[in-house]
Amino acid sequence: MNAPQTPGQSLLEVVDLAVDYQLKGISLPAIRDVSFDLRAGEAVALVGESGSGKTTTAMAVAGLLSPNAAVTAGGVRYRGRRLPIDDDDAMRPHRWNDLSVVFQGAMNALNPVQRVSKQIAEPCMLKLGMTRDEATARASELLELVGISAERGAAFPHELSGGMRQRVMIAMALACNPSVVIGDEPTTALDVITQAQILKLLTKLRRELNLALILITHDLSVVAESCDRVMIMYAGRVVEDGTVADIFNNPKHPYTKLLIDSIPDPSTGKRISRPIPGDPPTLQNPLSGCAFRSRCPSAMSICARDLPELGAHEQGRVACHLYPAPAEARGFHQMGEVTNIMALENLQVHFPGRGGMLSNLFGRPAAHVRAIDGVDLTVRRGEILAVVGESGSGKSTVGRVITKLVQPTGGKLVFDGKDMTSVEGLALRPYRHRVQMIFQDAYQALNPRHTIFDIVAEGVRSLHLVSGHEAIMQRVAKSLAAAGLNPPQDFFARFPHELSGGQRQRVVIAGALAVEPELIVADEPVSMLDVSIRAQILQVLIGLRTQRNMALLFITHDLPVAWSIADRIAVMYLGRIVEIGSADDITFNPKHPYTVALRDATPKVRPMINADPLPGLNGEVPSAARIPTGCRFHPRCPLAMDRCRQEEPPVVDVGPHHQSACWLASTSQHS
Known part of the structure; x- marks a missing residue:
């Protein structure tokens, strides 16, 4: 019992x-x-x-x-x-x-x-x-x-x-x-x-x-x-969730309202039940965006483009563009304990430096470029983690280490519990199937002499994931459709130069999806796109995470873009992570002066919430071959103290699941 x-x-x-x-x-x-x-x-x-x-x-x-x-x-x-x-x-x-x-x-x-x-x-x-x-x-x-x-x-x-x-x-x-x-x-x-x-x-x-x-x-x-509670489902998704009293007395989703309105109610004198116009979509013919939009009296243009998220609102949850999901509802709902798909442990990547003429003349060894200088980072299953920083911060190198395009000089790369640091050659084939990369410049990433079909099919063929032309065609079509290129067959025979910039980026995404990875590293995938196409690509990536429970490491220099897509954000400066936390904490409640500077330097349509600006930064990012002693950010920090010039600050907790490497944060934690 x-x-x-x-x-x-x-x-x-x-x-x-x-x-x-x-x-x-x-x-x-x-x-x-x-x-x-x-x-x-x-x-x-x-x-x-x-x-x-x-x-x-x-x-x-x-x-x-x-x-x-x-x-x-x-x-x-x-x-x-x-x-x-x-x-x-x-x-x-x-x-x-x-x-x-x-x-x-x-x-x-x-x-x-x-x-x-x-x-x-x-x-x-x-x-x-x-x-x-x-x-x-x-x-x-x-x-x-x-x-x-x-x-x-x-x-x-x-x-x-x-x-x-x-x-x-x-x-x-x-x-x-x-x-x-x-x-x-x-x-x-x-x-x-x-x-x-x-x-x-x-x-x-x-x-x-x-x-x-x-x-x-x-x-x-x-x-x-x-x-006690009611969950309203439509086309395979929960569209509203609340207590019985709230759902009956204050329904929010148009579908819930129409369901209730279809019930005769003698207590209100309503005798005529009003059927909901139209029919639900079928499994064979799903609708993009909000599945209820074709029957909804309040449908807007955004309903055809974007799938509304199920966000917390007052007494319950609702998935409707009439009630935009609050920022805190965007995060991925983890199951019980958090499980990591990838972990970097004290990762280091040091490149041999090039000495100047005098160094070469006198035989002095050139200083190593410390592109990554001790990074600890985890990516959770089904999570979108953004890595943010200026050029030269090391964020792209992190992505290249994870995709095994760069070999680390120290530390460990652990994937799904297995140490992949030294794995090379044919032994990497299963890993290539599970980890893929989306590069920044789609035009350079695509072979101009190959058709879109051959480009997307390349990974499937090289990894021998399916056999037979028909099976490959199905996989390519499915991947193109998932990346938003519909109908996919219309793109099979086309070449990259025949596509727009946004379409080329979708082809790159489709190529990564075709091998059905568990983790995708996206290196500045929208930085070269206009704002409208950028929004479309971001929605594709968010939708893929939702549909496939796929983890995404999203590399960007743009903090608002990171906030719009990520569950967590890691801020990198000169080879190290200086702050990491939820997307909202990093964007609206940053603790490290560098994160504050990134926030303040971002062009704004409207002032950001709780934004307390700091004085402007001093100078340029130092060379990774000559990293300053102490806090590596202190030469540019308007709040630098004597201690910052002498000792490197540890990473400390500054809030729930929020960490920062700054002596100001360390002092406040121990005061």
Whole structure:
């Protein structure tokens, strides 16, 4: 029997869950970025029209997806531990014991040739090891619990009413004392009186047994008095999430408003239900941008371009461009503990310097160029980490080390737990498949004599990822489409000079995507583009992270661009990281004088929040061959003290997940 739960304790976490269906060899996205948590004694309803993804979500959580469906991203945690929802054998110990399902059609779910008591007793024997007599007694106890006389356990399913059969299903779901029960449309086929009885029973049981309940329904009216929270789903995504009171009394998303408006309500005198115009998009024909825009009375031009993020707003969450997501909602929702895909440990890259004429004449050794001089950095799975700094800061060299284009002279490069520092030659082939780079100048990165098809297919062919021309064509088309080049076949025979700058950059992105990497290093990928094309490319990168749970190291000199795309920002100066933290902390609450200077030097459309400007910087960035003693920023720092000229400051915590290497920060931390 499961340990007793305290009300409010988190039992289940669903994080960035994505599921695809395979149809005639084509992968179709069914749900994307579904995240929620469930606490002991809490009831959460997943509501939406047919095809919204609510049942797929429930079946994925239970590990009961159909054979043509697969979890492609995200996951589920139960009591803090990851559930193996993509492994049927590994999930068996969790079904019935930890979580169970009440299915929609009780007559189809029950065995018509077995007495109901025996069907309830069966999981007790299989899962709990009870004897037949013990299991029979348990079945009688459960029938009484759901309001059926124990004597009726001798009946066959067809001898019971629809409501009684549904109660038997609930009794079976409770047989092994689960903590989480999933009800997949458990009242859809019932009359309103029986429906009310079943909902009342579910409410009573979850309160008495401290059960957590996930209720799947297309009907908002059935959850008004039986659930605590409601999640509205549309086209495979959660578009609004809030308490029952907030969703009913103050809905924000236009789809939620129309759903509620479609329900006749005698209490308000509304007799005519208003159907939502149009039809939801199908898996085969998804819409770009907001999937609801074709049916939305409030649709704007941005709705066709950009997918709205699910951001926190007042009482809940909403994904709608009418309510722009606050900055703090942009970050990637990590599962429980943070997992790193890549780590740099005391990384160093020192290049041999070139001596001047006098040095060569007298045989003096030239000073080494310390391009990277002790960098510790991690990139988390599914994260966008921006590295910001002036030219010569070492940020591009960091990217070239990660992509194995430059060999470090010290420290370690660890990828997915494996030391890759000294790996070379053919042994690098698996790594090339998992780590790719997007270069700054797309025109130079593309071979002018090759067609777009051959350029994008090059990595697939060289790494032998798929065989056969048809398979390669599908991979190329999929990658071009993911990079925003549609229809992809129109670009196959074209050459780079026939494309615009933005299209060429998308081809570079497609080439990286074609090998399906887990980490992409993007080195100034938008610095040569105009602002409108830049915004499009940034949206492509953000969307790819969301769709593929792909990590991105984004290198830029532009702090606002970094803020617009990144979860975290690392600031580099002269070969070292001098500050690192969330995108908001670095942009709006910088602690290092160099970060403040970067912020103040950025051209602004409007003044930045909480911006306390410093005096301008002194001089130029020193040579990496002659790094100053002490704090390497002190020759240019308007706040430099004597200590800054003598000792290099350590990296210290200046806030939650926010670190800075500055004596001012160190002093304030220890004062």
